[in-house]
Amino acid sequence: MIQLSYKQQIAFNSLSIIAGNALYALTVVLFLVPSGLITGGATGIALGVNRVLGLPVSGVLFAINISMLVLGWMVLGSRFALTTIASTILSPLFLALWERVFADFVLTDDLVLNTIFAGLGVGISLGITIRAGASTGGMDIPPLVLNKWFHLPVSATMMVFDLIILAVQAAFSPLQQCLYGIVMVIVYTAVLDKVLIFGSTRTEVKIISQHADEIREAIFSQLDRGVTILHGEGGYSRNSEQVLLSVVSNRQLPKLEKIAHLIDPTCFMIVSHVTEVSGRGFSLEKDYKEED
DSSP: OOOOOHHHHHHHHHHHHHHHHHHHHHHIIIIIHHHTOOOOHHHHHHHHHHHHHOOOHHHHHHHHHHHHHHHHHHHHOHHHHHHHHHHHHHHHHHHHHHHHHTTTOOSOOOHHHHHHHHHHHHHHHHHHHHHTTOOOOGGGHHHHHHHHHHOOOHHHHHHHHHHHHHHHHHTTSOHHHHHHHHHHHHHHHHHHHHHHHTTTOEEEEEEEOTTHHHHHHHIIIIIOOOOEEEEEEOTTTOOEEEEEEEEEOGGGHHHHHHHHHHHOTTOEEEEEEESOOOSBTTTBOOOOOOOO
16 A cells, blocks of 8 residues: 655645545536536535526535635634635635536436436545545535534434425426436435545455464465454354454455465355455555564
């Protein structure tokens, strides 16, 4: 795994935030605006105002974002506001840019394609932004404020706000756009979850075998992965036995299974996927210790 210095990490995160907001704005202009799909959040409000009053989406979104940023700064503090300010400014700026570049341009009239690509674009862009450590701001802030004032659960109030925004848009949108808008929200939620854990998923393997020492040495030498020895006891036999615990990359799993079954065809193996692993060999460089 490539380790970045502090300055490199800051630069990478900054570029990610810029790229995430640029992609988000491009998705809105190319797929959401032409198709008339409804969506939640501050973008949903901006799209609704655009369809009813004809005001530019970028201008309305900027006004909402600035208002929410001020509210967040006053209630949640300056530290929170600093993580939000980038998306507050960048998203409307890129929207204004893409509105000029793609004025009156329609990529496709197919509502299904617009729904799929809008979901992909929003999910990927939000995932990139959040992974870089930035808040998306906008209508994410009121639930946090209500949580601080009244201790209301953030997830529940966020869902209520989104439902209200979707319902208001639905009153001014055709039924078909409303239904596809709901599908789009489902798509971008699923994509967002995948992006947030992309590259960090690993496979955890537990092995119980009478040849535990041989399997452990093979994992060291052939896979270059660490092993933790857990001490267990057979529930039926009450015999003491070693349980080998190792975390490997998803691609190394087939090789590990082959190694274990070659040494002990009757070994008991438990395989499970983990969403994130940190420490030596994963988020930190490996530390090889020479034997005396």
